[in-house]
Amino acid sequence: MMDFAMTMIIAETAVLAALLSAIVPLFFYRLPYLQSWLSFLLLGISGLAASWGGGMALLLRTSEQVVLPIGLPWLHISLCLDPLAGFFLFIVGLVTFIAACYGPAYIREYIDGQLGIGPLTVFTGLFVGGMFLVLLAADAFSFMLAWELMSVASYFLVVFQHQRPENRHAAFIYLLMAVVGGAFLFLAYGVLAGFSDGFSFAAMKAATLSPTWATIAFTFAFIGFGLKAGIVPLHVWLPLAHPVAPSHISALMSGVMLKVAVYGFIRFVFGLLGGITWQWGVVVLLVGSASAVLGVLYALMQHDLKRLLAYHSVENIGIIYIGLGLSMIFYATQHLEIAALALIAALYHCLNHALFKSLLFFGAGAILQQSRQHDMEKMGGLIKKMPVTATCFLIGCISISALPPFNGFVSEWLTFQAALQGPILKSGILGAMIPVAAAMLALTGAMAAACFVKVYGIVFLGRPRTPEIEEATDPSFGMQLGQILLAVCCLGFGIFPAWTVRALNGIPEGLIGVGLSSATDKGWLWLTPVSAETASYGAPAVFFGILVSWLIVFVLLHPLRRDNRIRIAPAWDCGFGPLNARMQYTASAFAMPIRRIFSFVWLIVEKVEPAGLGKRSRYILRIDDRLWLLLYVPIGKLMLKIAERTSHIQGGNLRVYLCYSFFTLLFLLWVIV
């Protein structure tokens, strides 16, 4: 019983440390270095504690609940740490810990700036503490409280560099979407609370809803959590907000905060709502497929490195939702083992995405700090200037492209294995839907690889395109350490998937009632999701095989015996004289064939201004999100129109406003009585 109590205490320590990291450094505002150091130390402790406590809860499969003596008089805040919350706590904690290693060196530039780092430390602490509390919350009241804390704190982090108007714009849209999302969540929990006696998750779980009300609650939750997770078409805030925050915050937002939304969705649908129907699964599957494909296509067209990575978050959330949709479909049709497989695939991808996306954001942050460049078209040749960053970034690129033997491959492989079990459903519609989703996933994987060839090739290879890039060097030790840790994690979770899946098994056992014991019963070498005959993947052996065959080829073909001279010469210039950096392929040129093939996806404006008197010819390429124009601009116009219509009730006279308040109160009293 000792262990049971321990996990919760450790998790509470994590929350406390995160909140302290928001407050304590404020007392040292005259000593900014101490302030930053203290803040990240507490954040690191908090992250470590969270991943420890969460990991323990996951491994020991315990579930423990406490009621804190704070909150409303009749509604104390209650917390619960079960394997699902533990797993997400582990992810958030791990990335927070690594971000705390990375952060101190990264924010050095802000210390010297005029803004000071006070707001940054306060809101980072609140943000991380809010995320932990969302994961631990065991009643709707504390969940929403923590959720809004997380949203609002992250708004201030997005708007931290508020000198630039585009940052303020991004932050405003982020806040707007967060508010709308929060409203949907209130409605979703409201429907559940209406059918249950109380706000606690235990009471909500016990409630029975009619199918109609359940579907309504599901729709609200899907939109509410989807807004935060960034599924298409609710993703528009994500590529605006994530890139403008400081890079370690971008990593936390993109890598981890989106996972908190996924956690909320899983908790709500599998944990609280129950009565999952296959139609919901189909909706999730379709939206997930659309997010995956559109996310990667939009990412391919981006030249701002951090924005490109943000679009890839949309893609990866899509992949996670594909797994969740499959799980819901199989769960609703009583194929529990396959449902568990799909759920584990989705959860595994949550972990993987947190790792490689944070890694890539850290790499982008290192480049940004060293060269002040965020436009890929101005980079190039960084592999020689920043070898450590380049190596880690390469690992991130391979992982996110779902290539063996790294971690991204494992989770996509598991998702494919779940999709391949589609024919057991014996239903025409579903049978046709699942292969299409698998096809979309395959397309996404291939496109992601294409996109990351572009990213790595343009950013790190070739010749430097601007002088600032030539002066870049590897960042200081803390920032390197953060990247190396994540790169090692990417490899580790890619090579030892059997252990990870075994640890994850507790989650479907709790939510679905069935684990995936068959996946790992052939030992740690093998991953056999359905059965050994159906499919198997020996990740350690694959890694070993790649190493051995590389070694053999190298030893046999690398001529150690002979004269091994390598002559260095200029690259082939077709006899026209020296090549320069501007003759290289650009990111836009690289993506051009794909832009042309899928031109119906974007709104492309492409024109060439001819050379005139005293000006050079200019090539202008604008690629816009079609969904923004189709969906959001009309809504914005409508809102403005409604606001205009209703503006005349606002006379500016205090007595009129008091009247309004009075009549509203009267009306409400009448409703209640």
Added chain:
Amino acid sequence: MTGWFWVIVKTLCVVLAAPLLAGWVKWLKCRLQNRKGPPPWQPYRDLLRLSRKHVVLADTASPIFRVAPYIVFSVTILAVSIVPVITVELPVAALADVIALVGFLALGRFFLSLAGMDVGTAFGGMGASREVTISSLAEPALLMAFFTLAMNVSSTNLSTVIANLAQRDFTLYPSLIFSSMGLILVAIAETGRIPIDNPATHLELTMIHEAMILEYSGRHLALMEWASMLKLSLYSLLIVNLIVPWGIALTLVPIDLAFATLIVTAKLLLWGLILAVSETIQAKMRLFRAPQYLGLAFILSLLGMMSHIILEVQ
């Protein structure tokens, strides 16, 4: 343990025989075009000559450029090792299934394209851009074709798939026909053959694979060329063993193995002939026609899967 020994022997044989298949196709093609081509064993001479030469590195090349040939070659070898050639008794097939096979090939291509972009010339970027465009359309089609086969036998393990297909009666399964057609189209695109790419061209407007490896020389070039020949053999083996699996040895009986070796060789030679004929009677497509070609492959593979689910699942 003997199984593992045979895996190594088999992989070595394929690796060593791969240049012969490439040479055979080239020789046949020359014959069909009324030219006196180089003998089929010419690729061996080329590889030997290249491996003896010094490497000339571009001054802008990074370590990626130097490790890429080894990675591309070794990953292709690994991919070959999990493909059944003469027998389905293949212990490595359990280590990595068809999805991992596609993953290996994608990993090789990832480094090949990066190597193309490394030197910072327009050719390399051009080749890499075209390569990833074509493969990002071809790979889903390939996976769909494999998935159809996998659903047919409810396994993604390549030896199980082939063993199951080889033991079936000769029945026409619509799904297998569609997915075979998809597989062939993809294989032609992925191995850089006409009508998608021309292995014999060095014209900047048309080349894809050659553009990426333009800066390579010496043993690096030899490895890259060898890897691409190996890829041709790999896809050829997949096609002959998945579409017409009959004749492959189901057990490790020597007489069966000898018989299977003969049959596989015959099938490969015949496939080489088909490839040579198709390359002779067709012209290379414009690059922007390739999406339609690959779209066709994708639709065929998807049709295969749909027809399996709708018609064949009881």
